[in-house]
Amino acid sequence: MLLLSRLWSEAQPVVAAMIAGAVVDFQHSEDLVSQVAETVVMKFDDYDRSRPFTPWALGIARNIILRHYERRAGERLVFFDDRILSAMAIAQEQVAGESAERLAAMQKCLAQIKGKTRRVMEMRYLHGLKPAAIGHSLDMTTNAVWVMLHRGRDAVSKCIGRTLMAAEGEGTA
Amino acid sequence: MSNVDNARPMPGGDDRDADRYEQLVSRHFDGLLSAEESHELGALAATDPARARDFARRSMFHQHLRATLRLEHEYAGRAPDAVGHARGRWRFGGESAGMSGWAGRAVAIVLAVAVGVAGVGWLATSSSSSSSRSIEADVPGAVSSAPPFAVLNAAVDDVWADSNVGLSLRHGALPRGPIRLVSGRVEMLFKSGGTAVIEGPAVFEPIAANALELSEGSARCHCPSKGTELRVVTPATTVTDLGTEFLVSVGSNQQTRLAVTEGSVRIDGGGGSRLVHEGEAFVIDQEGWKDDIGFLKDEAKVAKLRDADRDIFERFPERLADPNMHGVGSGSLPEMGQRASLDPRTTGWMASGGSDGIVRVEPVGGSAVQIHSRGSVYWPLVAQEVVTGDIDGQLVVFEAVAAQPANDLLSGRQCAIVKIEFIDANRRMIGDAQRHFLRAGTPVNRYVAGMIAAEAPAGTVAVRAFVLLNAFGGKTGSIIVERASLVVASED
Numbered sequence: 267m268l269l270l271s272r273l274w275s276e277a278q279p280v281v282a283a284m285i286a287g288a289v290v291d292f293q294h295s296e297d298l299v300s301q302v303a304e305t306v307v308m309k310f311d312d313y314d315r316s317r318p319f320t321p322w323a324l325g326i327a328r329n330i331i332l333r334h335y336e337r338r339a340g341e342r343l344v345f346f347d348d349r350i351l352s353a354m355a356i357a358q359e360q361v362a363g364e365s366a367e368r369l370a371a372m373q374k375c376l377a378q379i380k381g382k383t384r385r386v387m388e389m390r391y392l393h394g395l396k397p398a399a400i401g402h403s404l405d406m407t408t409n410a411v412w413v414m415l416h417r418g419r420d421a422v423s424k425c426i427g428r429t430l431m432a433a434e435g436e437g438t439a
Numbered sequence: 440m441s442n443v444d445n446a447r448p449m450p451g452g453d454d455r456d457a458d459r460y461e462q463l464v465s466r467h468f469d470g471l472l473s474a475e476e477s478h479e480l481g482a483l484a485a486t487d488p489a490r491a492r493d494f495a496r497r498s499m500f501h502q503h504l505r506a507t508l509r510l511e512h513e514y515a516g517r518a519p520d521a522v523g524h525a526r527g528r529w530r531f532g533g534e535s536a537g538m539s540g541w542a543g544r545a546v547a548i549v550l551a552v553a554v555g556v557a558g559v560g561w562l563a564t565s566s567s568s569s570s571s572r573s574i575e576a577d578v579p580g581a582v583s584s585a586p587p588f589a590v591l592n593a594a595v596d597d598v599w600a601d602s603n604v605g606l607s608l609r610h611g612a613l614p615r616g617p618i619r620l621v622s623g624r625v626e627m628l629f630k631s632g633g634t635a636v637i638e639g640p641a642v643f644e645p646i647a648a649n650a651l652e653l654s655e656g657s658a659r660c661h662c663p664s665k666g667t668e669l670r671v672v673t674p675a676t677t678v679t680d681l682g683t684e685f686l687v688s689v690g691s692n693q694q695t696r697l698a699v700t701e702g703s704v705r706i707d708g709g710g711g712s713r714l715v716h717e718g719e720a721f722v723i724d725q726e727g728w729k730d731d732i733g734f735l736k737d738e739a740k741v742a743k744l745r746d747a748d749r750d751i752f753e754r755f756p757e758r759l760a761d762p763n764m765h766g767v768g769s770g771s772l773p774e775m776g777q778r779a780s781l782d783p784r785t786t787g788w789m790a791s792g793g794s795d796g797i798v799r800v801e802p803v804g805g806s807a808v809q810i811h812s813r814g815s816v817y818w819p820l821v822a823q824e825v826v827t828g829d830i831d832g833q834l835v836v837f838e839a840v841a842a843q844p845a846n847d848l849l850s851g852r853q854c855a856i857v858k859i860e861f862i863d864a865n866r867r868m869i870g871d872a873q874r875h876f877l878r879a880g881t882p883v884n885r886y887v888a889g890m891i892a893a894e895a896p897a898g899t900v901a902v903r904a905f906v907l908l909n910a911f912g913g914k915t916g917s918i919i920v921e922r923a924s925l926v927v928a929s930e931d
Contacts, residue, residue: 269869269896271598271623278602279502287498290470292505300600303621304640307598350481354498357484357491361499369503376507390469391505397469412469423500 270310273319274303280320281327284358288331288346292394298334302327320362324355368426375425383418390415456483460490468501506603586852586879587613588630589645593874593891597623598639611852611875611909617644617654627651633662633669633680646672657688676708676723683717695723696731758825758925759904760785764806772808772821786824809844811917812853812910820907824862825925827902830895834928835859838890839906840921841877847917849879855918857889858905859925863898870896875909877918886921895927902927 282299289295305326313322328351335346346354379387382404389400397411404411463480466472472480484494591608599605600619607614608625620639627635631649641656650670651658660669665682674693678685683702689695697706698720705714708723715721722731760780772790780787788808808821827835837859843849858873876889895902904925908918 271596272869274598274621275602279499282601283495283499283502286502286505287468287494290468296601300619300621303598303600303619307622307640346477346481350478350485353485353491354481354495357488357495358498361492361495364496364499368500369507372503372507373511376504376511387504388508391501392508397471408471412466412471415469416465419500419504422504 270307274306274323277306277320277323278303280358280362281323284324284327284355285331287354287358288351289334292391294334298327298330301330305330321355321359324359328352328355368430371426371429372422374429375422378425379418379421383414383421386411386414387418456487457490459483464494464497468497509603510606586611586630587645588648589613589627589651590852590878591875592626592628592634594626595624595872595893597625609909610911611854613645617642617652620656629669631662631669632664632667633660635660635669635671653687653689655689655691657686659686660684673708675725676706679705679707681705685715693724697721697723698731758785758827758902758927759823759923760787760825762924763922764788764808764920775822780823784826788821788823790821791819808906808920809917810906810908810920811847812908812913812915814912814914815908815910817910818856818907819910820905821920822903822905824901824903826900827895827927828900830899830902830927831897833895834892835861835895835902835925836890836892836928837902837904837923837925838888839923840886840888841906841918842886842921843877843879843881843883843916843918845883847915848883849877849881849916849918850913851879852909852911853913853916854878854909855889856905856907856909857891858907859891859893860903860905861893861895861899862901862903864900868903869898879916 278299281302282295285295285298285302289298302323306323309326313319328348331346331351332348386400386404389395389403390397395403397415398408400406401408401411406414460480460483463472463476463483467477467480484490590611590613597605598621600621604614604618620637620641620643622639624636624638627637627643627645629635629645629649629651633649635643635651636659637643637653638657638659641658642654643656643658644652644654646652647670649668650672651660652672654674658671660671660678660680661684662669662680662682667682669680671678671680671687673687673689673695675689675695676697678687678695678697681703683699683704685697685699685701685704687695687697695708697704697715699715699717701717703714703716705712706721706723706728713728720731721728760782772788775789775791777789790808790810810819810821812819837857839855839857841855854875855877856873856875859871860868861870863869870893872891872893874889874891877887881887889906902925904923906918906920906923908916910916
């Protein structure tokens with residue numbers, strides 16, 4: 267079980283990111299990550315230990331996302347089919363190793379986001395509100411909220427890029 | 440992906456597809472696409488590997504954004520479940536005698552999870568002091584967030600549905616809402632002094648300083664003395680521990696099974712109230728109570744935690760180099776990754792993770808190591824690695840003796856942690872164990888022992904032993920480590 271614990275710890279952020287891309291509602295995506303975790307534990311004896319674990323977990327995630335879509339077929343949901351999800355699982359695995367420095371830089375860069383933009387981003391990411399609900403709360407149009415989110419994320423993203431470039435420069439000095 | 444949310448042409452594919460992809464993807468993560476547009480976006484991403492990777496990076500970016508904001512929220516102490524109380528009133532029963540055998544997830548690995556990195560536990564504990572400053576800005580002065588009414592005390596092989604939950608718990612926080620433990624065991628310590636060892640799969644939520652809500656799974660609850668109380672609320676009943684020990688389990692049918700192993704408890708529900716005494720077991724549902732003696736017979740193997748028997752280790756030498764810290768001298772310990780010993784069987788003591796990089800060794804009344812918080816949001820530490828050879832299945836015990844100094848008290852959620860990692864021949868960590876001890880509010884200038892014991896998994900060839908400080912971004916707060924020992928039990 268220690269092995270499972272270790273493997274799942276490595277795979278979980280990758281799985282969570284893939285699900286976040288396919289199911290944008292935070293509550294739903296977190297429920298799905300839980301379902302993947304439970305399935306991974308239940309099916310762990312079936313896992314071929316000679317093969318990488320994360321792609322196996324991503325395959326489970328793909329199936330669970332598809333079932334989620336099927337159950338909620340009548341709702342206006344993001345919809346990716348099996349082929350798309352499979353491609354995304356492969357891509358997610360490919361970029362998994364890039365994220366460590368980015369997350370460290372993100373913590374620093376997020377601190378630079380202040381005022382209303384920060385508030386909107388917290389409402390979106392911390393409290394899981396959709397842009398329409400944020401707009402209703404702050405007396406803004408949905409589009410204005412989206413623009414603010416877009417600019418906030420863009421600022422964080424650019425800051426991360428600058429931070430990583432600076433770190434690379436320090437490392438070679 | 441220099442700017443994940445910034446419209447720009449993608450390499451590969453024609454410009455029209457690239458423009459359309461940008462139009463769609465920038466609105467996708469806010470839920471502003473129709474199902475048809477989403478499918479179009481997916482098709483555009485899936486047909487171009489570069490675009491697929493870009494989409495994957497954006498997914499990771501949004502996931503990290505949410506995780507980071509949550510983490511900052513926890514650090515800023517704004518969580519509504521963070522119950523404030525004055526330092527000194529916080530009692531943690533039995534921490535100085537933390538002798539139970541545990542194997543569990545490591546703080547370093549949880550951090551690795553948080554940053555999305557596999558297999559960097561050794562390095563992760565020393566990462567990024569720059570990020571610590573950004574979080575520290577939200578934490579005025581010393582640690583501002585008081586401990587919640589229940590904290591993680593130890594863990595064995597725990598797998599969380601959401602690894603951020605594990606991260607929060609290891610920082611001494613208590614995430615809001617029901618917590619889903621997929622597998623393994625954790626021990627939660629309540630402000631009342633009671634403990635609950637919860638066995639996954641389980642869904643639970645500490646709901647008060649003396650109350651646990653258990654929706655699914657099993658828990659062994661213990662109140663160490665009269666005057667401590669712990670209630671367990673299940674869908675069928677409420678069990679009140681009256682200074683005793685009992686096991687409660689909730690099945691998928693919401694039926695509650697109860698076995699009392701020591702003392703007595705009161706149960707309310709199932710049509711009334713009654714006392715249940717040692718050696719009795721019941722199943723409780725909407726129809727009432729029935730005897731369930733089979734559960735009592737089986738419970739011994741469920742969520743049972745065994746104290747390490749110190750006598751069995753007497754014949755075995757301490758395996759750490761310089762267990763009494765005589766040779767650490769003054770100044771700084773070598774950084775993690777550097778050897779501090781010429782002995783091939785051990786690295787000697789190393790340090791990492793303070794806000795200024797290296798743990799300082801300071802004169803503290805003899806040979807000892809003082810681990811400072813100094814704004815670190817991680818776990819500054821001292822550690823050494825010992826080559827053990829094949830010790831598959833043998834019990835490994837690590838004990839450290841530490842104190843908090845009167846002139847640099849622990850506060851808030853800060854605490855000391857003892858931890859061991861099992862390393863295989865490929866230098867991979869294949870298991871670990873940890874226990875929290877020496878928390879804020881405990882007596883100052885008094886050395887207490889923190890001990891962990893865990894069976895070495897198959898393939899173990901070396902063990903890393905750590906003493907860490909859960910610094911929690913505090914500018915102040917330190918622990919003094921006076922000695923430590925690592926022993927491996929006999930196979931017989």
